Amino acid sequence: MEPVKVNILVIGRHEEILETVLRIINKSENWIAQGTLTDEKAMALFDEQKFDIVLLCGGIQEECEAVLRTAFTQKDPEIIIIQHYGGGSGLLSNEIIHALSQRTARQNSNS
Amino acid sequence: MERKDFIRKGLMGTGMFVASASVGSVIKNDIDELKELDLIGFNHLPATESKVKANTVLHKAETRGHANHGWLDSHHSFSFANYYNPDRMHFGVLRVLNDDRVEGGKGFGRHPHDNMEIISIPLEGDLEHQDSMDNVAVIKHGDIQAMSAGTGIFHSEYNKNADQDAKFLQIWLFPKTKNVTPRYDQLTLNVEDRHNNLQQILSPNPDDAGVWINQDAWFHMGKFDQDFATEYKLKNPANGVYAFVLKGDITIEDNALNQRDGLGIWDTNSITIKANSQDAEVLLMEVPMSV
Numbered sequence: 316m317e318p319v320k321v322n323i324l325v326i327g328r329h330e331e332i333l334e335t336v337l338r339i340i341n342k343s344e345n346w347i348a349q350g351t352l353t354d355e356k357a358m359a360l361f362d363e364q365k366f367d368i369v370l371l372c373g374g375i376q377e378e379c380e381a382v383l384r385t386a387f388t389q390k391d392p393e394i395i396i397i398q399h400y401g402g403g404s405g406l407l408s409n410e411i412i413h414a415l416s417q418r419t420a421r422q423n424s425n426s
Numbered sequence: 427m428e429r430k431d432f433i434r435k436g437l438m439g440t441g442m443f444v445a446s447a448s449v450g451s452v453i454k455n456d457i458d459e460l461k462e463l464d465l466i467g468f469n470h471l472p473a474t475e476s477k478v479k480a481n482t483v484l485h486k487a488e489t490r491g492h493a494n495h496g497w498l499d500s501h502h503s504f505s506f507a508n509y510y511n512p513d514r515m516h517f518g519v520l521r522v523l524n525d526d527r528v529e530g531g532k533g534f535g536r537h538p539h540d541n542m543e544i545i546s547i548p549l550e551g552d553l554e555h556q557d558s559m560d561n562v563a564v565i566k567h568g569d570i571q572a573m574s575a576g577t578g579i580f581h582s583e584y585n586k587n588a589d590q591d592a593k594f595l596q597i598w599l600f601p602k603t604k605n606v607t608p609r610y611d612q613l614t615l616n617v618e619d620r621h622n623n624l625q626q627i628l629s630p631n632p633d634d635a636g637v638w639i640n641q642d643a644w645f646h647m648g649k650f651d652q653d654f655a656t657e658y659k660l661k662n663p664a665n666g667v668y669a670f671v672l673k674g675d676i677t678i679e680d681n682a683l684n685q686r687d688g689l690g691i692w693d694t695n696s697i698t699i700k701a702n703s704q705d706a707e708v709l710l711m712e713v714p715m716s717v
Contacts, residue, residue, distance in 0.1 A: 327540075328577070328578075329538070329540060329577065329578035331538060331578075331580065332538040332540055332578050335537070335538050372540065373540030373541045373575075373576070373577055373578050373604070373605060374540070374577045374578065374605055375605075376605070398541075398604075399541075400521070400540075400541050400542050400600060401522075401539055401540070401541070401542045401575070401598065402538040402539040402540035402541065402542070402575060402578060403537050403538050403539060404507060404537075405506055405507055405522065405598070406506070406521070406522070406598075408507065408508070408510070409505045409506065409507075409510050409515075412510050413505075413510070413512065413515065416512065
């Protein structure tokens with residue numbers, strides 16, 4: 316049986332950067348990512364599927380980010396929402412690993 | 427100071443800059459194509475006779491993350507790429523300090539950045555830079571390059587010389603404001619000005635010395651005679667200072683540092699610096715401590 320992959324929703328405004336981020340994440344055997352340039356599509360995907368992490372890339376206006384964060388957290392209080400910085404491979408793995416380790420630590424402290 | 431000259435010359439395509447026609451040919455993202463390395467674990471050395479205080483963090487050179495891809499040999503002071511250490515995520519807004527050696531003719535293919543202030547400081551050799559804002563340039567020892575990635579840019583960076591390594595520092599700071607318009611800046615500094623002096627090479631102010639970035643940070647470089655002593659007064663006491671020894675031996679606030687050691691200090695108005703060897707060189711990075 317294949318291990319369950321960490322499901323990641325990536326939202327950004329820069330098409331080429333979004334494609335790069337998706338490509339890098341999907342190269343990992345443990346992670347799988349889908350991405351969108353629009354908040355509407357992001358909301359729709361979030362309604363349809365169970366995600367572990369929402370990754371916010373550059374270009375998302377503050378007001379839009381606030382709306383997205385509220386909507387995602389209301390639907391899934393456990394969702395991890397992280398801001399991606401740097402736009403490429405340099406910090407991406409670190410950000411995801413760090414977020415997952417914090418979630419594990421939080422779950423362990425609650426159990 | 428040659429900032430304006432650089433932009434003009436770059437557009438005119440003088441001999442100092444590579445042909446812009448080659449921008450389009452750089453399409454492969456070598457960074458993404460880097461061979462996956464095993465995750466590098468924690469690599470702390472036990473602290474012995476430590477003078478590190480509660481407001482201080484010491485990163486000895488040999489405790490840094492290390493990734494050798496052949497063409498790229500990189501030491502990471504903070505977690506980066508395959509190097510992940512939760513205790514080494516950042517010092518304030520200073521997120522990346524990579525000490526890179528790039529083989530002759532090799533480099534980083536076209537790749538993206540967003541929402542990061544990226545500073546490159548060449549130590550040896552020449553680096554050829556091209557970006558999606560049509561900047562084409564070569565940076566060399568004595569130059570400093572700053573990019574505000576903001577809403578997104580693509581760039582490439584290659585060792586211009588086929589027959590010699592290029593060594594440079596790649597420094598990333600979290601931006602003060604997200605999603606700014608991307609901007610590129612480059613400056614040739616007079617390296618003589620840093621002899622027994624802390625030469626300012628970066629600030630938040632366009633009218634101040636050095637390049638400017640979208641963050642309340644100040645960088646200084648110094649090259650000291652043996653036993654030369656000085657003091658650095660912080661521009662903002664709420665900031666911290668991360669000192670990185672480029673060459674030789676230096677004592678900062680009673681901490682004896684060697685080449686490529688890093689020392690971060692906060693909750694202070696000033697720090698004392700003393701050179702313990704001839705031609706010791708240091709880079710001071712004053713940065714906000716809250717991200």
